[in-house]
Amino acid sequence: MIDKLQARLSFSKAADSYDEAAALQREIGQRMLERLDYVKLKPEVIVDVGSGTGFCSGQLIKRYPKSQVIALDFALPMVMKSRTHRHWLKRPHGLCADLEQLPLADHSVDLIVSNAAIQWSTDLPSTFAEFKRVLKPNGLLMFTTFGPDTLKEIRQAWAEVDDKPHVSPFVDMHDVxxxxxxxxxxxxxxxxxxxxxxxxxxxxxxxDIKAIGAHNANSERRKGLTGKKRMHAFTQAYEQFRSGGVLPSTWEVIYGHAWVTDEIPQYQDDQGATRINVSAVRRSST
Structure with a gap:
C-alpha cells in the first residue's frame, strides 16, 4: 500500500532537483505523446495528471496551442515549478490536487495525459473511474506507469539484507x-x-531516484535511518548485477490509452431489468 503523505512530501522536496535527474521520465513521456500523432483529436481542455515540473504540459501546449492545458499534481512545489518555464508559448493552468479526487466537473475534459503518475494511486480502479467521470464522451485517456519489474535490482539486493519492502509496489500490466x-x-x-x-x-x-522523488513510499517500509552496516551489505549485494563495468537499473514501462464512448445513460430497476433514458436516446439521435 502506498503511503500517500510520504509520496507527496518526497515529490515536494524534489521539485528543484527533478529536471536534472528525470531523463527517463522525459523520454517515456515523449514516447507517449508521439502516439497522439495517430489520433484525430482537437481537445479544448487537457489535464496533465501528475504533471511534475511540467514537461508533458509544455509539449501539449506546443501540440495544441489553442487548448486549455491544466498541470495537475499533488505536490504544490511541482505545480509552481511547472509555471516557471518562460520559453513556452504560454503557461499551463496550475492545479494542486490528488488524482484520486479530481476537483473537476463531470464530462469537462477532452484529454487526460498522465506520465509516470498513476503508480502513486492507492486504488487504481477508483482512479480510472474518476478519470472517466471528468472525461467527455469520446474523450481520451493516455498514460504511462511502471510495472512490477521496475527497480528489481534494488528489491533483490535488499532482500539479502532484511525482509522489509524497499521499493514502492507497482501494478502488473494485465491488472492495469x-x-x-x-x-x-x-x-x-x-x-x-x-x-x-x-x-x-x-x-x-x-x-537519481532520490532527486526525482521516487522514494520508497510503501506503508510497510522500515522507518528511520539506514545504518552504515546495512547500507554496506546492500551495496555489496547490488554488485552481483554489475555487467560490462556498469550497474543496471531496470524500469518496466507500461503505456496505455483508452476512450470514453458516447454512452446512452441506463440503469437497472429493483427487478434487475435494464431501463434506458428515452430522452437521452432522442438527444443522441438528433
Whole structure:
C-alpha cells in the first residue's frame, strides 16, 4: 500500500532537483505523446495528471496551442515549478490536487495525459473511474506507469539484507488493463517495454531516484535511518548485477490509452431489468 503523505512530501522536496535527474521520465513521456500523432483529436481542455515540473504540459501546449492545458499534481512545489518555464508559448493552468479526487466537473475534459503518475494511486480502479467521470464522451485517456519489474535490482539486493519492502509496489500490466475495463473505458490498449539505465557506481543511481522523488513510499517500509552496516551489505549485494563495468537499473514501462464512448445513460430497476433514458436516446439521435 502506498503511503500517500510520504509520496507527496518526497515529490515536494524534489521539485528543484527533478529536471536534472528525470531523463527517463522525459523520454517515456515523449514516447507517449508521439502516439497522439495517430489520433484525430482537437481537445479544448487537457489535464496533465501528475504533471511534475511540467514537461508533458509544455509539449501539449506546443501540440495544441489553442487548448486549455491544466498541470495537475499533488505536490504544490511541482505545480509552481511547472509555471516557471518562460520559453513556452504560454503557461499551463496550475492545479494542486490528488488524482484520486479530481476537483473537476463531470464530462469537462477532452484529454487526460498522465506520465509516470498513476503508480502513486492507492486504488487504481477508483482512479480510472474518476478519470472517466471528468472525461467527455469520446474523450481520451493516455498514460504511462511502471510495472512490477521496475527497480528489481534494488528489491533483490535488499532482500539479502532484511525482509522489509524497499521499493514502492507497482501494478502488473494485465491488472492495469482490467482496471480500465472495470471503469468501462472502451478500446483499451496496453503495451510494455523494459528500459535499463546504467551507472558506474551505486551512489549516483540512488541519488537519481532520490532527486526525482521516487522514494520508497510503501506503508510497510522500515522507518528511520539506514545504518552504515546495512547500507554496506546492500551495496555489496547490488554488485552481483554489475555487467560490462556498469550497474543496471531496470524500469518496466507500461503505456496505455483508452476512450470514453458516447454512452446512452441506463440503469437497472429493483427487478434487475435494464431501463434506458428515452430522452437521452432522442438527444443522441438528433
Amino acid at each position: 488493463g482490467d482496471a480500465l475495463l472495470g471503469a468501462r473505458f472502451a478500446d483499451p490498449v496496453i503495451d510494455m517495454e523494459m528500459i535499463t539505465m546504467t551507472y558506474s557506481q551505486l551512489r549516483p543511481l540512488m541519488a
